[in-house]
Structures are given as C-alpha cells and as structure tokens.
Amino acid sequence: MQEIEKIVFPYEGVYEVIICTKSIITPIGIRFIKGKYFIHVYKNTKIHEVLIKEKEGVIVVTDKALQIYSALFRKFTRDDEIEIKGINCLKGNLAFEFKSSYESEDEQRTHLSVTISNPQVLSYPCMAINRANNLLIEILIHYTRINVFKDEKKQAELISLMKSLSEIAFRTDFKGEISEIIKKVIMMAEEKIKG
Numbered sequence: 688m689q690e691i692e693k694i695v696f697p698y699e700g701v702y703e704v705i706i707c708t709k710s711i712i713t714p715i716g717i718r719f720i721k722g723k724y725f726i727h728v729y730k731n732t733k734i735h736e737v738l739i740k741e742k743e744g745v746i747v748v749t750d751k752a753l754q755i756y757s758a759l760f761r762k763f764t765r766d767d768e769i770e771i772k773g774i775n776c777l778k779g780n781l782a783f784e785f786k787s788s789y790e791s792e793d794e795q796r797t798h799l800s801v802t803i804s805n806p807q808v809l810s811y812p813c814m815a816i817n818r819a820n821n822l823l824i825e826i827l828i829h830y831t832r833i834n835v836f837k838d839e840k841k842q843a844e845l846i847s848l849m850k851s852l853s854e855i856a857f858r859t860d861f862k863g864e865i866s867e868i869i870k871k872v873i874m875m876a877e878e879k880i881k882g
C-alpha cells in the first residue's frame with residue numbers, strides 16, 4: 688500500500704485528482720507535505736459544503752486531462768463510471784478511499800487533512816507527460832478561479848493567462864482534440880465575465 692502511494696505521489700507537492708463522494712464528482716488538488724495529505728477547499732463552493740458534511744469518499748487518480756475536464760463539466764456517461772464502496776466514481780488509473788477532517792482555515796479556504804487507504808488499480812499503463820494535457824489542467828484551474836476572484840482586473844488577467852498557456856497547447860496537440868476543448872473553455876470563461 689505504501690509502495691503504491693509512493694508511485695502515485697512521489698514528491699512533496701500538489702497533485703490534481705478527482706474527488707468523488709456520495710453527492711459530488713469534481714477535480715481537486717491534493718497536497719502531499721511531510722508524509723501527510725491535505726486538501727484546501729474554497730469556501731462558498733458545493734464541494735466545500737459536501738466535504739464538511741460527508742467527510743469521506745474516493746479519490747480517483749488519472750493521467751488524462753480530458754478526465755479532469757469531464758469531471759469539472761459533468762461530461763461523462765454511465766460507461767465512464769465505476770462504483771467503489773457505493774460511490775459513483777470516474778474510471779481513472781487508480782482509486783483510493785479517503786477520510787477527511789478539519790485542520791485549519793484561511794480567509795478563502797478551509798484546510799482539510801486527508802488519510803487515504805485501499806488503493807485499487809483501475810487501468811494502466813499511465814501516459815507519458817504530455818504538454819497539451821498538462822496545459823489543459825492549468826487552464827481549467829484558472830477557469831474555476833474566475834468564480835473565486837470577483838474583481839474584474841483579476842478576471843481579465845486570468846483570461847489573458849489562459850490564452851497565453853493555450854498557445855503551446857495549440858502547437859503541440861497535433862490531432863487538435865485538446866485544443867478544441869481549450870478554445871471552448873476560454874470562450875466560456877469570457878462569457879462568464881461578460882455575465
């Protein structure tokens with residue numbers, strides 16, 4: 688079990704995973720620091736409300752940005768799901784059960800400490816690091832931050848950041864599949880700002 692954890696979370700840092708509970712499936716960053724795991728959840732979000740109440744579920748690890756996109760925009764079907772411990776989860780590479788508890792908070796976020804257990808391999812092998820794939824993740828993070836930062840200047844900065852990240856993705860995503868999604872996400876972000 689320790690061995691699998693070391694393969695999945697090899698360094699201290701933030702890993703993007705999909706958190707699944709009885710009532711929500713959404714991307715989240717899990718922080719691995721000094722042998723412990725934490726999640727920082729923005730207040731005033733659905734996932735915050737859910738985690739404060741439900742406290743447990745499944746963390747799905749994937750190497751595919753399109754699965755993170757599917758989780759965020761609920762673009763999945765029954766065929767993409769798998770039931771683990773009575774919870775509907777997206778099929779990624781690996782799943783861990785988790786339990787969370789309140790640790791501390793700052794102005795914007797509640798910090799939860801998390802314990803993970805019972806790793807289950809769902810599919811492998813993993814994909815090699817891919818530029819467009821990684822850029823899509825970053826773009827999706829900025830997209831979700833638009834809701835957090837209400838100030839217009841900050842929102843405009845986020846859009847311009849998303850656009851400059853997209854340039855490398857467009858050059859390196861030869862089939863254009865991820866590029867199309869990035870264009871759509873940037874368009875949605877612009878529409879969100881316009882109100």
Ligand SMILES: Cc1cc2nc3c(=O)[nH]c(=O)nc-3n(C[C@H](O)[C@H](O)[C@H](O)COP(=O)(O)O)c2cc1C
Nearest residue numbers: 703713714715716727728729732733734827828831
């Ligand atoms: C890759 C990725 C990582 C994310 N990490 C976090 C996170 O660490 N904490 C958080 O509160 N929201 C994070 N989000 C945003 C949430 O997935 C979600 O958008 C947010 O909870 C607001 O939606 P909701 O109100 O429906 O929950 C992340 C989004 C993406 C795409």
